[in-house]
Amino acid sequence: MIDYHLHVIAHGDRPMTVENILEYCEVARARGVRQMGITEHDRYLDEIDLAAFQEAREISRDVELRLGIEIDFVPGAEQRMDHDATALPYDYVIGSVHRVDNKEIDRATDQRIYDRYETYDLYAAYYANVRKAALSGRFEVLGHPDLIKIFGHFPQREITPILEETADAVAESGTVVDVNAAGLRKPIGEVYPSADFLKMFHRRGVPIILSSDAHAADQVALGYDTSLALVHDIGYREVATFRNHEQGTLPL
Numbered sequence: 651m652i653d654y655h656l657h658v659i660a661h662g663d664r665p666m667t668v669e670n671i672l673e674y675c676e677v678a679r680a681r682g683v684r685q686m687g688i689t690e691h692d693r694y695l696d697e698i699d700l701a702a703f704q705e706a707r708e709i710s711r712d713v714e715l716r717l718g719i720e721i722d723f724v725p726g727a728e729q730r731m732d733h734d735a736t737a738l739p740y741d742y743v744i745g746s747v748h749r750v751d752n753k754e755i756d757r758a759t760d761q762r763i764y765d766r767y768e769t770y771d772l773y774a775a776y777y778a779n780v781r782k783a784a785l786s787g788r789f790e791v792l793g794h795p796d797l798i799k800i801f802g803h804f805p806q807r808e809i810t811p812i813l814e815e816t817a818d819a820v821a822e823s824g825t826v827v828d829v830n831a832a833g834l835r836k837p838i839g840e841v842y843p844s845a846d847f848l849k850m851f852h853r854r855g856v857p858i859i860l861s862s863d864a865h866a867a868d869q870v871a872l873g874y875d876t877s878l879a880l881v882h883d884i885g886y887r888e889v890a891t892f893r894n895h896e897q898g899t900l901p902l
């Protein structure tokens with residue numbers, strides 16, 4: 651079992667100390683996670699303490715540690731993304747779409763974007779960004795690929811063709827999909843991606859990682875009963891792993 655997308659610093663909530671990392675490892679160990687990847691948001695890049703990470707990696711016995719980063723994909727910000735994606739000796743890089751027209755779509759305290767745009771147009775623009783992120787060649791993993799559903803705003807028009815087109819792009823790009831349990835803690839109350847979207851990825855042979863997107867130690871591997879049942883039902887039997895940008899697999 652792996653948890654490959656989580657945040658120790660979170661949103662500046664705590665420093666990346668050996669002690670704080672090991673607290674996450676302890677929860678991971680108790681919940682059967684054998685590899686844990688720390689993937690801070692790239693805007694906290696300067697707060698990633700590589701020495702603390704390396705020391706924790708030495709100390710941690712039952713849980714192997716990996717270092718990644720979650721890059722906020724914004725078309726036009728290539729320089730920032732390239733810098734952040736290569737700044738540290740990562741094992742892998744996650745690209746996540748959180749924005750349409752550079753405006754956040756997942757901010758609980760400001761959901762005005764869902765009033766400003768026609769919902770179908772917003773979805774179309776969101777998934778266009780997801781395809782661009784996958785095809786950019788910058789990322790090994792595509793984070794929470796249907797984050798746009800977070801607050802449960804859905805267009806009336808059918809979006810299946812958009813999802814199929816997006817799954818095609820992801821398969822073509824060779825990117826791995828993040829099966830992310832954080833959606834269970836949000837108003838939508840389901841894993842990212844949805845069962846239908848995940849089936850599209852599975853049919854195309856797209857590999858997955860599993861993650862909790864934890865922003866606190868007690869969220870490590872939270873919701874995995876649901877994620878595991880989902881990926882199993884759809885037919886996945888292994889997850890992708892990364893070490894120094896080399897892709898491997900582990901049985902589920």
Ligand SMILES: [Zn+2]
Pocket residue numbers: 720746748793794
């Ligand atoms: Zn994210």
Ligand SMILES: [Zn+2]
Pocket residue numbers: 655656657720863
């Ligand atoms: Zn995240």
